[in-house]
Amino acid sequence: MMLIPCPWCGPRDESEFHYGGQAGVAYPADPAALSDAEWARYLFFRDNPKGPFRERWSHSAGCRRWFSLVRDTVTNEVLS
Numbered sequence: 001m002m003l004i005p006c007p008w009c010g011p012r013d014e015s016e017f018h019y020g021g022q023a024g025v026a027y028p029a030d031p032a033a034l035s036d037a038e039w040a041r042y043l044f045f046r047d048n049p050k051g052p053f054r055e056r057w058s059h060s061a062g063c064r065r066w067f068s069l070v071r072d073t074v075t076n077e078v079l080s
Contacts, residue, residue, distance in 0.1 A: 002076050008063045020056030022046045023068040
């Protein structure tokens, strides 16, 4: 079990949340101008580091808000 600290509701069990992927990935300015390979890279290729990683989470069973946090992918410790 992992406790995720919701900024609005406080620490809650991970079962109340949905993972939103890597934080800070900007939507392309002109997606229609991208090649198929560039579009696939935007959709499917994300960093997969060992250690601290900035992620997006949605508190879907609580306040329903999105937020970012930094989690160590090795230990699951929430760093911020």
